[in-house]
Amino acid sequence: xxxxxxxxxxxxxxxxIVFGNKAAIDTIFKDNDGLKAPDSEEKEIANxxxxxxxxxxxxxxxxxxxxxDSSSPKEEEIKVSEVSKKEISKASEPxxxxxxxxxxxxxxxxxxxxxxxxxxxxxxxxxxxQEESAxxxx
Amino acid sequence: xxxxxxxxxxxxWLFHAHIKIKIPVFCDESLFDELFAILEDVDKHYNSYSxxxxxxxxxxxxxxxxxxxxxxxxxxxxxxxxxDLFDGGYDITVMPLxxxxxxxxxxxxxxxxxxxxxxxxxxxxxxxxxxxxxxVRIAEGQEIITGSFMKSYAVDKLVQKMRKEGxxxxxxxxxxxxxxxxxxxxxxxxxxxxxxxxxxxxxLFKLKVSNACFSTSAxxxxxxxxxxxxxxxxxxxxxxxxxxxxxxxxxxxxxxxGDIISTGLYNQTLDGFTEKMKLLSSQFDVEGFLxxxxxxxxxxxxxxxxxxx
Numbered sequence: 001x002x003x004x005x006x007x008x009x010x011x012x013x014x015x016x017i018v019f020g021n022k023a024a025i026d027t028i029f030k031d032n033d034g035l036k037a038p039d040s041e042e043k044e045i046a047n048x049x050x051x052x053x054x055x056x057x058x059x060x061x062x063x064x065x066x067x068x069d070s071s072s073p074k075e076e077e078i079k080v081s082e083v084s085k086k087e088i089s090k091a092s093e094p095x096x097x098x099x100x101x102x103x104x105x106x107x108x109x110x111x112x113x114x115x116x117x118x119x120x121x122x123x124x125x126x127x128x129x130q131e132e133s134a135x136x137x138x
Numbered sequence: 139x140x141x142x143x144x145x146x147x148x149x150x151w152l153f154h155a156h157i158k159i160k161i162p163v164f165c166d167e168s169l170f171d172e173l174f175a176i177l178e179d180v181d182k183h184y185n186s187y188s189x190x191x192x193x194x195x196x197x198x199x200x201x202x203x204x205x206x207x208x209x210x211x212x213x214x215x216x217x218x219x220x221x222d223l224f225d226g227g228y229d230i231t232v233m234p235l236x237x238x239x240x241x242x243x244x245x246x247x248x249x250x251x252x253x254x255x256x257x258x259x260x261x262x263x264x265x266x267x268x269x270x271x272x273x274v275r276i277a278e279g280q281e282i283i284t285g286s287f288m289k290s291y292a293v294d295k296l297v298q299k300m301r302k303e304g305x306x307x308x309x310x311x312x313x314x315x316x317x318x319x320x321x322x323x324x325x326x327x328x329x330x331x332x333x334x335x336x337x338x339x340x341x342l343f344k345l346k347v348s349n350a351c352f353s354t355s356a357x358x359x360x361x362x363x364x365x366x367x368x369x370x371x372x373x374x375x376x377x378x379x380x381x382x383x384x385x386x387x388x389x390x391x392x393x394x395x396g397d398i399i400s401t402g403l404y405n406q407t408l409d410g411f412t413e414k415m416k417l418l419s420s421q422f423d424v425e426g427f428l429x430x431x432x433x434x435x436x437x438x439x440x441x442x443x444x445x446x447x
Contacts, residue, residue, distance in 0.1 A: 124167050127147045127160060129325065131344065134387070135314040135333040136356040 143307070143325055146170075152177050153185065153289040155313025161300070162307055169303065176299050180292035184210065186233075186284040193282050197233075201278035203270065211269060217287070220398045221264040224414070228402030229375040233281035234261040239380060240362040241371055247362040255378035262375050286401040290316045290353065290393035297393075318351040318393050329446065335359075335385045336433065344447040347389065350423075353396035355404050356385040374405040381405045382431035389444055390424045399424055408436040415439070 144163040148170045149156050159173055186193035192210040217230050238258045240247025250258075266277040276282060289312050297318060300308055306322040319328040327348035334340040335356035345352060357370025357380070369380040386404050390396030399418060403411055403426070411428040415438040418424050425441040 123148070124170065125147045126163060127145050129141055129143050129145070129328075131329040131331045132158075132309055132311045132317050133314060133331040133333055134311075134317050134345075134352050134354050136335065136354050136359065136385070 145308075148174070150174050150177075152181055153292070153313070154187075155289065155315075156311075157313065158309075158311040159296075160309045160311075161305055165303075165305065173296055173299060176296045177292045180288065180295060183207075184213065184284065184291070185288050186282055193284050196274050196276055197281045200276050200280050203268075203273040203275040205272055206274050208272070210274065211272060213287075213291070214267060214269060214274065216394075217398070218264055218267065220402065223418075224402040226264070226376055227374070227405050228286075228398060229262055229264045230282050230284065230286070231262050231264050231267065231276065231280050232373055232375045233283040234258045234279065235373045235375065235378055236283060236371065237281075239369060239371075239373060240364070241360075247364050247369075249364050259375075259378045262378075287394055287397050289313065290351070290397035293318050293351070293393045315355065316351060316353050316393055316397060317347065319347045319349060321348045332387055335429075342385075342387075342429075342435075343445045345389070345444045346446045347444065350389050350391055351393040351396045352387060352389050353393065353400040354385065354387045355400045357381070358384070372401060372404050376405075383428060384431065384433060385429040386426065388424055388426035389441070390422060392422070395422050396424065399426070403428060408434060411436055412438070 145160045147160040149158045192206045261279045268275045307325045308320040310318045327346045330345045332342045335358040360371040361368040388396045388400045
């Protein structure tokens with residue numbers, strides 16, 4: 001081998017080492033980036049959600065707080081957020097609604113039953129000697 | 139008390155109240171229909187709240203004579219007699235004042251102006267009830283309210299029927315405010331629990347009621363609230379203002395008399411109550427108590443003998 005060939009091979013080796021290392025470094029770092037990418041998207045979405053929630057709270061606070069005073073006590077903000085949480089939680093819970101409907105229908109039923117007492121209260125009970133209560137309630 | 143006795147009991151809704159009739163267990167169940175029919179008849183023909191009743195017609199034709207039956211005339215004459223006895227402290231033409239204070243109205247009650255009370259009081263006067271033969275006329279703007287006596291009048295008629303049927307042991311609880319007892323030697327008295335109108339689940343005392351009626355009036359359940367203050371439904375016809383007394387109880391042989399006295403004396407002071415009871419007990423078999431606005435209780439002279447606890 002001539003000296004020139006040796007020099008060319010040496011340079012080629014250096015190029016290989018340099019690019020090889022870069023590739024290795026890229027691979028390592030790019031892999032990490034590659035892993036991070038989906039996480040960061042989710043986190044970003046989550047962060048966006050958090051930001052959105054906070055913005056909503058802030059807006060509600062601003063609306064409710066008298067004079068839009070930035071120095072208004074934090075307690076009020078907490079209360080607002082609590083109210084909004086309660087509202088959300090109530091809205092997300094259908095069961096109480098069902099109960100309220102049941103209660104309403106029960107009340108209606110009670111009202112409807114009242115005339116029945118007049119018309120069909122022919123239920124005879126057998127009773128022993130009992131005290132009768134006197135109260136001007138009706 | 140004979141604890142071994144058994145009764146049949148039925149409750150029906152009449153006169154805006156639960157009416158309970160309790161008769162001996164050997165009575166035929168079909169008797170209830172006959173007994174309640176008597177109450178229904180009174181409710182239909184004589185209750186001022188019943189559309190088409192004689193008192194309803196008198197009210198709707200205020201200023202004009204209205205043909206009524208003998209029973210209405212008889213009732214009116216008795217009521218006028220009691221109004222005289224109470225010097226106007228009891229007056230069945232008090233309805234305009236009752237309405238002025240916000241009762242029987244849909245809109246929110248308000249405190250009437252003194253001028254309004256003064257003007258309305260002019261309409262309240264039982265002496266303006268005119269009776270000519272079988273015709274009755276009240277003055278224009280007047281209105282009769284039968285709430286103070288109609289239920290008890292019906293119970294008296296019911297008791298007459300029960301006695302005719304041979305029932306000598308029974309109790310009628312008309313909405314808690316009128317309780318009539320029938321007794322015999324086997325079951326000499328019924329025990330009536332007098333609830334404290336100021337406290338729930340608390341009793342003032344227990345009474346031994348034998349062949350008599352216990353009538354009670356209180357304002358704790360029937361009132362209008364104006365400016366945070368409660369005003370009861372028993373209006374003093376003389377002052378035009380609701381009475382501030384708390385509770386009254388009257389024991390009498392006749393429910394009609396007992397209920398009228400219970401309303402008539404509700405507006406009295408404690409001394410006025412004592413004085414009036416002395417006068418009334420000379421004519422009727424009545425005893426009772428009054429709890430005034432300061433929660434002080436005054437008994438009539440012979441009331442304590444009825445208290446068993």
